[in-house]
Amino acid sequence: MRRLFLAMLALACAVAVGPARAAHPEIDADLSDHVIAITTGFTGSNLLLFGATQGEGDVVMVVSGPKSDLTIRRKDRHMGIWLNAAGMTFHDVPSFYAVLSSKPLKDILEPQEAAQHGIGFDALCPQPADSKVPPETVAGYQEALFRLKKDQGLYFEEPGIRFQGPRLFRANVHFPAIVPVGEFRAMVYLVKDGKVVSAKDTPLVVSKVGMGAQVHYFANEYAAAYGALAIVLSVMAGWLAGVIFRKV
Amino acid sequence: MNLYLPIAEMSLNMLIPIALGAGVGILTGMFGVGGGFLMTPSLIFIGVPPAVAVATEAMKIVGSSVSGVLAHWRRGNVDVKMGAVLLLGGLVGSFFGVQIFSWLRSLGQIDVVIALLYVVVLGIVGSMMFVESIRSVLRARNVPEGTPADLRPRDRVSLAQRLPGRMVFRRSRLVVSPIMPFGVGALVGILSALMGVGGGFIMVPAMIYLIGMPTKVVIGTSLFQIIFVTANTAFLQSVTNHTVDLMLALMLLLGGVIGAQVGSWLGAKLKAEQLRIGLAALVLAVCFKMALGLVLEPDELYSYATKAGGH
Numbered sequence: 001m002r003r004l005f006l007a008m009l010a011l012a013c014a015v016a017v018g019p020a021r022a023a024h025p026e027i028d029a030d031l032s033d034h035v036i037a038i039t040t041g042f043t044g045s046n047l048l049l050f051g052a053t054q055g056e057g058d059v060v061m062v063v064s065g066p067k068s069d070l071t072i073r074r075k076d077r078h079m080g081i082w083l084n085a086a087g088m089t090f091h092d093v094p095s096f097y098a099v100l101s102s103k104p105l106k107d108i109l110e111p112q113e114a115a116q117h118g119i120g121f122d123a124l125c126p127q128p129a130d131s132k133v134p135p136e137t138v139a140g141y142q143e144a145l146f147r148l149k150k151d152q153g154l155y156f157e158e159p160g161i162r163f164q165g166p167r168l169f170r171a172n173v174h175f176p177a178i179v180p181v182g183e184f185r186a187m188v189y190l191v192k193d194g195k196v197v198s199a200k201d202t203p204l205v206v207s208k209v210g211m212g213a214q215v216h217y218f219a220n221e222y223a224a225a226y227g228a229l230a231i232v233l234s235v236m237a238g239w240l241a242g243v244i245f246r247k248v
Numbered sequence: 249m250n251l252y253l254p255i256a257e258m259s260l261n262m263l264i265p266i267a268l269g270a271g272v273g274i275l276t277g278m279f280g281v282g283g284g285f286l287m288t289p290s291l292i293f294i295g296v297p298p299a300v301a302v303a304t305e306a307m308k309i310v311g312s313s314v315s316g317v318l319a320h321w322r323r324g325n326v327d328v329k330m331g332a333v334l335l336l337g338g339l340v341g342s343f344f345g346v347q348i349f350s351w352l353r354s355l356g357q358i359d360v361v362i363a364l365l366y367v368v369v370l371g372i373v374g375s376m377m378f379v380e381s382i383r384s385v386l387r388a389r390n391v392p393e394g395t396p397a398d399l400r401p402r403d404r405v406s407l408a409q410r411l412p413g414r415m416v417f418r419r420s421r422l423v424v425s426p427i428m429p430f431g432v433g434a435l436v437g438i439l440s441a442l443m444g445v446g447g448g449f450i451m452v453p454a455m456i457y458l459i460g461m462p463t464k465v466v467i468g469t470s471l472f473q474i475i476f477v478t479a480n481t482a483f484l485q486s487v488t489n490h491t492v493d494l495m496l497a498l499m500l501l502l503g504g505v506i507g508a509q510v511g512s513w514l515g516a517k518l519k520a521e522q523l524r525i526g527l528a529a530l531v532l533a534v535c536f537k538m539a540l541g542l543v544l545e546p547d548e549l550y551s552y553a554t555k556a557g558g559h
Contacts (some may be wrong), residue, residue, distance in 0.1 A: 042252040043259045072552045073356050081542040083360040084551070144550035177252070177259035212254035212495075219255055220490050227486030230307045230494055231479045237498065238314030241505035245315075 026054045026198040027190035029061075029169075036175055038208040044179070049100070049161070049171045049188070051200070057192040058101065058108040059161050059169050062119055063204065065096030065154075066182030069129070072141050072148075088133065088141045090126040095180035096154050097124060100171050102161040110194040117189065117196055121146055121157055152178060181206050255493035256300045264294060265499035269308075273507020276316070278515035279527045281452070282309045282474065284445030285370060286534060287500070288362075298359050300493055302349070302444030303485035307497040309446040309478040312504045313471045320468025327419035327465045331472040333426050334433035334451075338477035341437020346484040349441055353489065356553065360542070365443050367539045373449055374531035381524035388521065420461045420469075428459055433473065441481050446474040449531065 029051025036045050049061055070093040076085035099105065105120050115123045126145065128138050149155035153176035161171040184204035189196045208216055219226045251262045268290055272283035284305050291301035320326055352358040411425035432454045436447035451470045455461045461469070486492045515523060 038252060040252050041250055043250045070552055071356070072550055075546055075549045075551075077545075081360070081364070082544075082546055084356045087356060141550070145552065148548070148550060148552055178257060208254065212252050215254040215494055219486065219492070219494075223487045223490055224483075226494075227483035227492065230482055230486060230492050230497065231310055233494065234307050234311035234482070234497065234501065235314050235475075235479075237501045238311035238316075238505070239318070240315075241311075241501075241508075242315035242318035245505070245509050 026057070027059070027188060027200050028052055029059075029188040029200050029202065031173075031186055031202055031204060034202070034204055036179065036204070036206040037210075038179075038181065038206065038212060039210050040212050042177060042212075044177045045175045047173045047175065047204075049173060049186070051169055051188060052167045053169065053190050054167070055192075057190045057197065058103050059163075060099065060101040060105065060109065060119055060189045060191055060196075061161065061171065061173075061186060062189075063096065063098040063100075063173060063184060063186045064094040065180055065184050065206070067092040067094050069093070070126075070145070072145055074141075074144070088138070089129040090141075090145065091129055093126045093145070094124070095182065096175070096184065097121075097149070098155070098173060099157040100160040100173065102159065102163060102169065104159050105157065108191050108194065109196075113195050117187075117199075119189065119196075121155070152176065154179070175206070179206055181208055251495060251499070253296075253493050253496050255304075255491060256296050256496060258295060260294070260496075262499060265496055266503035268294075269500040269503025270507035270510075271503075273312070273504035273509075274511035274514065275507075275527075275530070276312060276504065277508040277511020277513070278518070279511075279523060281448045281527070282312060282446035282471075283504075284309055284440075284447075285366070285443070285449055285531070288444040289366065289534060289538060291496075296493075296496070297491075298362055299349075299353060299489060299491045300496075302362065302442070303482065303489060303491035304493045304497045304500070305444040306440065306446075306478045306485060307482040307492050307494075308500045308504065310475055310482060311497075311501045312508065313446060313475045313478065315505055315508065317468060317471040317475060320471060323468075324419075325465045325468035326472045327417055327461070327469045328472070329415075330417045330420050330422075330429060330459075330461065330465075331469045333415070333429040334436075334469070335473040335476050337430035337433025337435075338437035338440070338473055339480050341434035341439075342441045342477055342481045342484065343437075345438040345441025346481065346488055348438070349485075350488050362443060363538050363542050365439065367535055367542065369439065369443070369450065370531050370535035370538070373453065374528050374535055376453065377524060378528035378532065381521055381528055385521045385525070417461075419465055420459075422460060424459060432458060433477075437477050437481075440474075440477055441484070446478050448474060 029049060032048035053059065069089055069091055071087055071089045073084040073087040075082045078085065099120055101108065109119060114120050118124065126142065146155060161169050163169045184206060186202040186204050188200045190198040249262045250259050252259050268287065272287045275281065275286065276283045288301050288305045291305065292298050317326065349358065352361050411427045413425040413427060414423055415426045416423050436451050439445060439450065440447045448470050452466055455466045455470060456463060482492055
């Protein structure tokens, strides 16, 4: 099953880049781990990206998380207090979006090439659900979206890929403690003369494991039983405390 | 030591919720209030999403009220009949409260409503308590020692007496219309769901001044019915909003029960009036802090939510 999934990903990647290039991959890369496990002690995670290129070029990596609709709200002052007034919903916003490159993105990639492959914040450009909103308003919300996500460490764009010698490269990717769960995708591109010449797709899964995962699953799937358990545990803890401290 | 909270979806040093629980627990032991009105804003302050803070605090109050009520039960200071009438109102109130909570959350206004309710309710309760306790300190200077505060004329009982229907509450030595405690219970139930509080800080003054119960049975009875109201709130929040964080609640409880013991030891060393002035000052301070948050321009005007929130 997993092998099939990987094969399909490889196929999708080959189609995207073009059959001639896929036949002679000019870049190869992998992540140090393909699963980020959110355990009870999870405080964030670092993954190592490593790989090699054939010939000259720069390397760009895009890691993106699962996409969903996202609503941004803005506070306004009403009768002296600040409350959420206007809002805008965007379609298909990645929960996580990191772009790492061996040189600053604008120096190595032409804008239209970046847009075509969806590399960088400018290419991401999430669209509002309501298409009638004037573009100036949309731009304000988009800017806020990027700022909020950057502040949380969920979006970043940095020249973090280091070459070691002419062909080997490596980079550290940081996933913060609040990293959302789901199926991620890490695309690694070889860039020459402003154009993408080769790409490699690597899957990545972020999931809650262990007790935390079970608690979360239980709370959402068996909400009534979870609620009952919460009450029973709380009563027991309180009763126990009352009995223990009775003697004191 | 860091702990990943599965529902709040954040990583937190374990010592923070334990210390918070202990701090609020000291106040619980000293003043006989659940402390939800302090705990919920503190949880929000350390980064717990408001919806999770409110629901989790409801679960925690169940536990702390159980441990509190045991002592009062042994001394016979629980009026079960009065508690049952209050509870009936409380259950109705918390049912509607959770519905309102869900609705406000879908509008994106839950944070503001929580903050606004805190400011209004804490402002009223805090100033009433402050004025009342200052007065009783002044009165204590004029009245000879040994007159318990309990024997003051209950001038506000009249409303409860005028309502239709009569019910005998033997433990409270009262004959009043059941509509009054039912209404008080319902009001506190709604607030409990919206603010993540047990409502002791509203319930206790309401029982003394509105219903006219003797102070001796007030705290035990209030704790008794708070157990059921908050249990109901926690259950409904779990079912409707999936926002009760078990791990967080247990950490808070652990700190809370230890703090409560320290608090009751401290409380025994201080005078009742001093305690009440202290509590009133604290309530007003929290009120002021939350009011500032509403009125001052926030650093970040924008916020976002993905479609479900709890996921």
